[in-house]
Each structure stands twice: as C-alpha cells, then as structure tokens.
Amino acid sequence: MDAQVIEQLKAGIEFERTRTGPPEGFPQLPDIPAGRYTDPEFLRLEQAHLWKKAWLYAGHVDELPEAGSFKLWRRTGSPIVILRDNDNHIRAFYNTCRHRGGPLVKEESGTLPGGLVCGFHGWTYTLAGELVSLRDQRDFVGLDMSCRSLIPVRCERLGNWIFINEDADAPALADTLGPIHDYFCSLPLDTLRLVSHQTFDVNCNVKTFLETFLEVYHLKSTHPQTVDRFLDHRGTHIILWPRGHSLMLSPNRRPGWVDPGAQGMPEMAGATELEREASPSFNIFPNLVTPVSPTGLPFNLIWPVSERRSLLEVIWFAPDWGGGARHDRWDTRLRNYERILGEDLAFIEQMQASIESAGFHGVPLNYQERRIYHWHEELDRRIGADHIPASLRVAPVLDNWVREGWT
Numbered sequence: 001m002d003a004q005v006i007e008q009l010k011a012g013i014e015f016e017r018t019r020t021g022p023p024e025g026f027p028q029l030p031d032i033p034a035g036r037y038t039d040p041e042f043l044r045l046e047q048a049h050l051w052k053k054a055w056l057y058a059g060h061v062d063e064l065p066e067a068g069s070f071k072l073w074r075r076t077g078s079p080i081v082i083l084r085d086n087d088n089h090i091r092a093f094y095n096t097c098r099h100r101g102g103p104l105v106k107e108e109s110g111t112l113p114g115g116l117v118c119g120f121h122g123w124t125y126t127l128a129g130e131l132v133s134l135r136d137q138r139d140f141v142g143l144d145m146s147c148r149s150l151i152p153v154r155c156e157r158l159g160n161w162i163f164i165n166e167d168a169d170a171p172a173l174a175d176t177l178g179p180i181h182d183y184f185c186s187l188p189l190d191t192l193r194l195v196s197h198q199t200f201d202v203n204c205n206v207k208t209f210l211e212t213f214l215e216v217y218h219l220k221s222t223h224p225q226t227v228d229r230f231l232d233h234r235g236t237h238i239i240l241w242p243r244g245h246s247l248m249l250s251p252n253r254r255p256g257w258v259d260p261g262a263q264g265m266p267e268m269a270g271a272t273e274l275e276r277e278a279s280p281s282f283n284i285f286p287n288l289v290t291p292v293s294p295t296g297l298p299f300n301l302i303w304p305v306s307e308r309r310s311l312l313e314v315i316w317f318a319p320d321w322g323g324g325a326r327h328d329r330w331d332t333r334l335r336n337y338e339r340i341l342g343e344d345l346a347f348i349e350q351m352q353a354s355i356e357s358a359g360f361h362g363v364p365l366n367y368q369e370r371r372i373y374h375w376h377e378e379l380d381r382r383i384g385a386d387h388i389p390a391s392l393r394v395a396p397v398l399d400n401w402v403r404e405g406w407t
C-alpha cells in the first residue's frame, strides 16, 4: 500500500480521535424501518435483486485441486457446480441438465473423471459444459447438441479466491470492487492458503447479523475482555465506496501491539503499517467482511436462509506455509476468534426476537454506524426504490460522503 495513502489514513484516524461530534454537514440518518428485517416480501426482493445479482465469494482453488474437481454451491438458492476443467480454468454451471433438469452432481464435492453425467437419463457433458453424448439419439429428431451446453454462471478469480455472479450482465469483478481490488492485489493473493472453514447456523435475519460486523460502536459493551482491549473504536476511520463497499480502519490501542494469538506467525508479503498498527476491515458488498491482519485474514460471510435464519461462514487464509502442517498457533488463534464471535452471538438471536416484537419500531444509527446506512442505501439501489413499499425504503442521504478512492 502506497506510503502517501497510509499517511492520509493515519490523519483520518487522528481526526476521528479528536473530533467532538460528527464532521460539519454530516446528515441526520433516518431510522431504518423495522419491516426490512422481518417482512417476507422484502426478503423476496432481496433474493431476486441482491443475492442473484451480486459478486459473491464461493470458494478457494485449494478446494478444487485437480482437473475434474468440483464443489456444489447453493448459497443463492440456485444449485451451481463449480469445477476445474482440463485446462485448469475454474468454471461454474447451473447443476441442471439441459434435458429435464436432472442434477449433474449430487455430492457436495468430489472429482469427475468422465465429465458431467446426468444420473437421470445419462446425458454427458465435458468439463467445459458441452453436451457430447445422449442415449437413443435417434429419438431426438433434429436436436442440435451444440445448442444444449450447460448454462454457465459468471465465475471470476481474485487470486485464489473464486467469486460467482448469477447476473450475466454484471460488470467484471475487478470493476465492481474498485479500490478494494487494488488493495487485495497488493497482497500475495496467488499464494494465500486455506487455513480453516467453519459454519455457524444462527437464528436471525441476515442483516441483523451482518450489521454487527459493520461497526465498532459495540466493542466496549460486547467485547470488553477481547477486541476492546486492543482496538480503539474512537479512532475508527471509515471510507464509504460506491456500490455499497466500505472500509473501517480501527487503530490499535497501543503502538507496536502484536496479537498474542498470532505471535511468531510469518507475515504476508505486502503487509504494512496499515495492518500492523490498525485493523482494516473491508465489507465487499453485500456479505463479505474481512479484517486483515499482517499474518492472515478471515472471510466472514453471512448468508440468508429465511427471514429469521442465516448462516455464518468463517474462512481463514494465510501465507503459504510450505509442505508441512499449518503453524501450530492456528488452533489458539481460531479459538480466540470463535470466542469473539460467541460474544456477538450471545446477543444476536435475542435481538431477532425483539425485532419481531411490537417493541421494535426501527433503527436510529449514529455517525459511527454509517456503514450500515450506506449498506442499506445500496440495497435499495439494487432492488430499485420503485419495487419497495414506501414504508420500507431508506432515503439516500450519504451521496456526498461516498469516495471513489482512498481519500
């Protein structure tokens, strides 16, 4: 990361530490309507306009080690098979046979030495999705096999990370990510390895949960013995970027502090003062939150299941550790992280019960919580305000506070 940008970010932290109120001209944030967290119709709009039209993290190439390796991915509700083809390209297709929709793979993951074979009547496709054989071809008079390839799903890589987008017309991933793309390209993306993958099933709306990752106002009350001991939430510098993305840069309380759980671990090439002296936490809109440390980073991915149930995936990545086992401090580090998540989870399910009660009317957000409002503004842009009942819309008020770059 550019030294001049780091200096500007440090100045941003200093401004936040010393200010006596929000900066001049910062707007009053209208309350977020309660129905956005509970209304099944609103969830349906999110499903159609957000989840099926966004770039979403779907896997790491380590999960597809050889030609023919595949994984089944259903986080948007559609069955999608992601695979490595014979040319080592990662591809994605709907797991949907072009005959009558039979599944091509039924296991969660595995290898496909003979291409993709539908179990229902045996239509066979190459790993590039071309239909190459079907039984009793004499009875499909005039069927043009070249027009019956599997339907591809947009699939792009950022280093070893695989992203999926069901929207065939979506802009390229790099263009969507903007400055976040440039930042990640300064890290050794092609050599980051998958450390661990955990999934938590949580009884709350996806937004209720996601929002806890978008602010540090809760640190003092929720994490007094953990995160609050090393991060100074009052110095948190925030950048709101177009398309709903954002950065929250929280400085360490003490200069030179090193996470005891990560002591002795090798640093990523490209790590700077930014990750050593602060915690830069990115939100790749909509559901990926990653606080980057010099020695590794977790992807926190929050997925909707129903209006009151969601899944959290926590996936850690670290610089390549060579041939042996991963660093022996990882067990402790993962346990520490799980403890922090537990502190959030202790509130979250009860909050959902409250949100569904007559005691909940809406969410007043403060200046420190503006990333949440920014997220909701983008949600309405994606859905299209005209599709949303007036009582559930959020008014756009942050336009003047969104930046194209780092400053």
Ligand code: FES
Pocket: 097, 098, 099, 100, 101, 102, 118, 119, 120, 121, 122, 123
């Ligand atoms: S549904 Fe796949 S071969 Fe018939």
Ligand SMILES: [Fe+2]
Pocket: 212, 218, 222, 223, 340, 344
């Ligand atoms: Fe938290």
